[in-house]
Amino acid sequence: MTGKGVRVEPQSLAKHFNEALILASLEGGPKHGYQLALDIEERSHERFGFKHGTLYPILHKLEKEGLIEGAWSDEGQRGKRKQYVLTPDGSRYLEELRMSWKDLMERFVGVIGEVKT
């Protein structure tokens, strides 16, 4: 693993789960906060939903850590809007999260076994 050497552990599942969803959504292009929530809901076929109360603290924390960057744009009569974009550090971190989640899921399925059809 590169950079921060992310290791998803059972005790940090929720944190890394949410971070992975948000960063993966931003990999598809810049988005506003509400667009992130809608995109994740749509791509997971409504399996994963984000209340904005949960979303904003995570977004601001990721921004503070430099993994995403928020930019304000003045849209005239519509007023100011904030969009988030994935940074190069965020892209690397997402890749580490993918590897760590893949490793975790393989070990998890190794313990509980495959689906018996």
Place this chain on the structure above:
Amino acid sequence: MNGFSDVLAETASRLTVPEPARSRILLELAADMGDLYAAYMDRGRSEAQARAAVLEHFDLSDESLRELVRVHDTPLQGMLNGLSSQARSRWERLVLGVVVVGVTIALGRAVFQGGLLASASFFVWPVFAGGALALGVGAVRIRGLFWPGTSGLRNPSRGVSLILGLAGIEVFLGFTGVWIELYRTALRLTQAPGESLVLLVGWLELASATLTLTLSIALATTLLWFLVAGQAGALERQRAALLVKQ
């Protein structure tokens, strides 16, 4: 623009985040709520359904707001949040009063005791230049913030951190000057060891004059930053309040 003023006003009352982060969070919430409502309407939902869906999505619990506060708090703010708001206000006023009195006395002495300038290192001139630059930047921001027509000011906080940065640079230059003069004094000492006492006393006089002027100017610069940052924060709060009331 925003039919969620009641929700935003209620959230604003519970969001104890320092400015300008607080105003920016509220602006972001207001914008996203409006856009999500429009998105639901475009998908064919009725006004009532769209509003209900937005309110469900934006269920900002006390825990989530506390998390937002934790993300945006500085370590000092976290410590101050342990005090009651009245105690915080009293301490802030007391500290400001002490600083103002101290700076006034120090500056007055520096200005009216002409000997200080003659005794100081030449490094004090870049410090004065820094102070003049900070005054210039501060004057431009103050004009934009306090005079009528500031509603058109695009970014009230722009340039404010530069003033604080200049205060830091002034301190750095002053201390650098003192250390360089100490080095020069040491070189002279090696050439004229018999004059050690005279040279060292000379350096002490130079160092104290330089640092008195440097710290006075840096404190004045910091006070200027405090004044400008406070007004910029107030302006951003006003804008957020306007948005909430629309």
